[in-house]
Amino acid sequence: MHNIRLPAVTGSFYPDQPEILKTMISDYLQRTASAEKAPQAIIVPHAGYIYSGEIAASAYARLQSKYCRIKRVVLLGPSHKVGFTGLALSHAEAFRTPLGDIPLDAEATASITHFPFVEYREQAHLLEHSLEVQLPFLQMTLDSFKLLPIVAGDCPAELIEELLELFYGQDETLIVISSDLSHFHDYQTAQRLDRQTSRVIEQLEYQLLDYDSACGRVPVSGLMALAQKKSLQIETIDLRNSGDTAGDKSHVVGYGAYVIN
16 A cells, blocks of 8 residues: 555554554553444544543443444544535545554445535645544454444534435444533533533434533534434443543543443
């Protein structure tokens, strides 16, 4: 493969040495409970691993079920570097991490290019960490799989729901939504706001989710709209913030992990 999206935040958000990275993720996974049934969709945070890795692992550990047969991952995260409308695809053939290259799913990509709100925007992927930080967790918990990476700009929940419906319920497909929660409040305020956001997510009231609730509001809302349409349940399995992990309590970022089984 010649067209490879290279990692942008290795060495800062997570270790750049493969063995150190493997050990870190394995340690996170061992601290949390697995499940008999692998989820069909998860929402996980995307901060530096020392801050949110253990919370993300609470969802990824459930992929270690002996019944997990995931061969395709549809991964959506918000854009932090580039402003645009709609959803952004990449022309890359693979995304690279210190643990190796993940091939992109050309067939899945082709199946969504007809949507008018979906475009190729390489710039949106180039430095984006919201997708990248999920990749080593996927490599550590799944066997070989193909990836459909999508960076979300400004896009209505109903349009994202329409796209996700193409993939939801396929036995070998996992939907991963990347999002942190509240940003830069004191510890107690963040706890209160994030509990409120989790209730909104569980109740599937996607119209009530705003940018102050979750930086990945756009893709999270799309998954909520899908769950509402299909009468699914989103379960909160972990809810903490950087004050619980590796930061002080005066200025924290909230993290939640959620699953649809």
